[in-house]
Amino acid sequence: MSEATEKTSLRVKGRLMSASEIERTLVRLAHEIVEKSQGGEGMVLIGIKRRGVPLAERLGKLISTIEKTPVPTGVLDIQFYRDDLSTAGLKPVVTVGALGVDIVGKDVILCDDVLYTGRTIRAALDALFDHGRPRRVQLAVLIDRGHRELPIEATYVGRTIPTSSREIIEVKFQEVDTDEQVLLVERID
Template identity: 75%
Template sequence: MTETQASSAPKLREKGRILSASEIERTLVRLAHEIIEKNNGAETLGLVGVQRRGVPLAKRLASLISGIEKHPVDVGVLDISFYRDDLSTKDIRPVVNHGNLGFDVNGRDVVLVDDVLYTGRTIRAALDALFDHGRPRRVQLLTLIDRGHRELPIEATFVGRTVQTSSREIIEVKLREIDNDEQVLIVERVD
């Protein structure tokens, strides 16, 4: 990181912890059961994690569901960088990866998995990317944290926790697979 980047990075102050590691695990177990119930099992189910933190969440959920249902659950990885509608507002252009999703989504019940639902723009981009891979029978959305502030009419089917936030606040999801830490924090921009 250059000195200019460091000085332009927003200063953040931790306000509190929303979920501990054990609370994340309990939440995922509950969500796995909800997915099974809503989909009448796991026969046609496929989970697709939205890069970055949606991927380990999808893998964990698939493992939990497979253990409960005694049926393997396909997990895919979705890179939505190319589909974002805010590319022109980003400082650095993302690397576009049109890789393989990981399984055939045609006719499947797909659960898109992301860590935080905020404006809905990430999920809109994820839907565009998903449909470039095929036509699922049904698409449902799972988010660990729903913080409101929608700009698009998008609602999650499965929600770990709903947290009311201000526009100055940020939800930080930390997962051991990416961050070597496991918790969900609420932080605030400090001027």
């Protein structure tokens, strides 16, 4: 089935977070990360493309300000690691893209906007380990909406928002969407 055929109508049910609420949540997450990590030394934040990248960059800046030392951030592209690629026809050739930062022996915090089934994070872990062996890997997400299909749990969660299977959480970041908010959207079949 093509993507156009699969598309259904979406209806916005409500705004879950404003720009200022996102900022406050990120400040809290940054402090929590510093506290649990006993500082920022040896820490690297890796954003999962797309909306995990601005999340990692923002958290990196906040932690750098708190700790008065730079915290490196990188970008992880997982598109060729997804376990749903086999349904898309021929398997693509996987080429490892540069993270932009060294992770070997570091405490890596993977960053993504929404944790749902866990499949994106599983793919991210596969991709991450192709770049080397970190000392430890933790997960930071802005929203955890439940419905896990894999045993994956975030270490740092901005908000837990239970949803139905018909609902979608849409995170919009200024850097990607020229908008800043979190919306609850419902599929209308």
